[in-house]
Amino acid sequence: MTSVVVIGGGMTGVSVAHALARRGVSDVKVLEEGYLGGGSTFKCAGGIRASFSSEEHVVLMMRSIDLWARLSEELGFYYERGGYVWLLSSEEQVTRFRELSRFHNSLGLPTRLVDAEELKELVPPIDGQRALAALFDPMAGKASPFEALHALYLDAKRMGVVFAQGVRASKIVSKGGTVLGVETNRGFIRAESVVVAAGFGTRELLETVGFNAPLENVPHHALITEPYEEAFKPLVVDVATGAYIVQAKHGNFLMGVEVEEQAGSRPIVRADFAPKVLRVWSRWFSWLPNAVVLRYWVGHYVMTPDHHPILGPVPGVEGLYVAAGFSGHGFMMAPVVGEELASWILSGSPKSEHAARLTPSRFAEGRMIHEKVVIG
């Protein structure tokens, strides 16, 4: 029987702990330096899609979407498959996304190009004339980061997972190439397996065992309005600017857009974000200037050079695993990541060959994959 410590109480860490508990591991501890979800999980928009540009992302996310449906039903939390709509405003974008859709279809993901008329059906309040076409991903959807994380936490706790909040891991301790445990602000915690799912704290932690993970913390911004009656179901992306907008469960509009940020800079509010994101979306939704903005926050995307996460065993330290660097799509990947990490820990290999291609050693081995479709 193995003992596992998961460092990180966000969607990734809690999903890994939950998956382990479901597979009968009775000694699982989750260490969270602040409050569960307080890292990147509660800052994210809750979008869930498989419409990426790499086979690894598409296949893994199709499995994750399957798990989202099952978990949300079993545990009773909000998850809606309203789709994603990618707005295309130039011929170049249309050509690119037409090819992308063919690629999706070849893997069994039924995305398709839609015209202005169908766009109006999918997103009724949009000024669709500005789009040449749009890509619709009917399998995509959205969930509430709060509800999903809390539901997994309660179920994991029920199965005996111990959650230690306010516990900050400072160092991973190993001897002779095998992990021994974790040094924390509340003392040393012994473990046979350690999973580092610490979001923007991952790089620093892995450095304590001499592993340099190519992770960069880049601030990303999001804004939310007051709640309104349901206006549209899909999460909508403006491909030209990378902006996204989604209507959350309670009716608030949550939106984001890329603003230039330096990797590693402190996530602080800036005066240009709100005007930019509101202006971008006001061009598509003429009523938006009348909406009331409630709050604006800054979170992190933890980026890797190829925008794919690093998953699995950390080279050189037996019993040490990592699940981080999700480049803006950690929340949606969490269910499949939980499954894959549990498989790695319990059987020595991941469940899928696609996860096997995402190990941290891929950079040293020259096996980078490339993801071109990152939003927000």
Added chain:
Amino acid sequence: MGRLKAYVCICEGVTVEDVERALEEGFTDLELLKRRLRVGMGPCQGRYCIPILVSIVSRKLGVRPEDLVLPKVRPPLVPLKASLLMEEGSDD
């Protein structure tokens, strides 16, 4: 009907009962309670309800109110119409 409800958060309809249940489930941090119950997420952004929440939580947990960490306040301080936040003229 016929049962008096004690509201902690009027914007989001959160009662004292809801808070007590959440505390029992292990949501003992104010930030966690905010995400679990939506206390402080309405138009008042916590101005009316967070002090009440602090009062209940400090008594229930036996912690001094001043030792409870208040949830982060996010801009804008008051709800603002989007048009006020959008600059005139220049485009990107």
